[in-house]
Amino acid sequence: MDTICAIATARAAAAIGIIRVSGPTAISICSKIIRLKNLQLSSVNSGQMRLGYVHDGDTNIDQVMCVVFRAPASYTGEDMVEINCHGGVMILSRVMKLLIKNGAVTAAPGEFTKRAFLNGKMDLIQAEAVGDLIDSCNRTDAALALERMSGRLSNEFNDIFDRLVMLNTDILAYIDFPDEGIADIKPDFVLSRLCGIRDSISKLEKSFELGSVIHDGADTAIIGAPNVGKSTLLNAILGYERAIVSDTAGTTRDMVKERVEMGGITLNLCDTAGIRDMAQEIERCGIEISCRTLNSADLVFAVFDASRPLCNDDLKIIDLCDKKTVIAVLNKCDLPRRIDTGYIKNKFIHTVEISARQKQGLEQLENIINGLFLSNELSIESAAVITNTRHFERTVMAGKYVDSAIDTLERGFTLDVASVDITEAASQIGMITGQSVTDKIIDEIFSKFCVGK
Ligand SMILES: Nc1nc2c(ncn2[C@@H]2O[C@H](COP(=O)(O)OP(=O)(O)OP(=O)(O)O)[C@@H](O)[C@H]2O)c(=O)[nH]1
Ligand SMILES: [Mg+2]
16 A cells, blocks of 8 residues: 655745644654654654654655644544645645655555545545535535444444345245244234335435525525616625616616525525516517526525505416515515515515515514524434435435335235345445445545545
């Protein structure tokens, strides 16, 4: 096994830059280039930080702090040295060159975490969570990644895997050794255990609805009749003038998209063209896009001008919002109220009164969003939630195999036929945790990591 090295911090001028070295010769290679006061690097206690110099012969290259971690008590499970250099591309690359000159090789993307996985320091879910934590885009996404790193989601999948394997072992023992006094296994008993497993899989499958919104953001359409203040609302949420605002109806035609964190989740906000019946050709194209955006949205802000009575275009918006998750936004509340508030409150579960121009009421809007997606944030962060598409796809496949096994038994086929599907279901779950995963999948997963991770 090679000893690998990589810069683990950003390649930019900074106070500190960290180089990681891992592998069987990590300590001996680093001993050749790091001089400590009164001590050999190889004698330093694990986890202790020491001051020293990286040198190339008689030339000192940098004053550094370094830590030795001995196998197996390290991130990768191998001997490791972490060298805290001064930040800056030039110093870091000189130290890297020295390490390579003395026998280390440059690490591939994600190779440290891949080694940690291969050495049994973490399962595949936990390894992927390291990447997810670094890439997380909001606090809930980060909290969930941290939960996965600690093994919360792994426990759920391991439990399902164990239940499938145990059930299959019982079935196969009964089929293969009928004369050895193994208790009779009735199809009904297998069916009830399979249904229990299916419930657990379904729960995880369902968690992805929320997980994908937390990870990728909620596609949020701001829709409404022209001039109700949609673009003003977008600008107020973003905190800068992103979209053109004017009192001419039909100002916005192209869709304006921005990402923003609001209420604990990321919103992929789309300001759209005002929807109205009387529109010229170009505006009509914009309205078509508005309707498509509305249909595919996870969340809709339906904006109304509270300073005037509801018009036909507003009523059309109310109809279009049917079956969507909608927050009705009564805008222009700084002006005298002329809208039928009761009518709106009757039509929508969530309503908020704001003045986008004066940036009033945005906090209430934020609270509603938080309540909608993270009603019990604490329990979400400690719950097993799938946010990774790969995990979701395998979970769905496992569910299908369990369904097929259930169907087989219900149609009166023998246990050995169901056993084939149970084996497949376990193998799909094993691909999530890494228990039954191919080298190709492993390489694919870690190649998405950055170097040094
Ligand atoms: N008084 C008041 N005026 C507002 C408020 N929000 C928006 N306006 C005004 O309403 C007019 C229309 O605002 P926009 O944000 O362009 O409205 P829109 O819904 O994006 O309009 P279209 O793009 O044409 O569909 C502008 O003159 C805004 O200044 C508000 O909260 N109070
Ligand atoms: Mg607009």
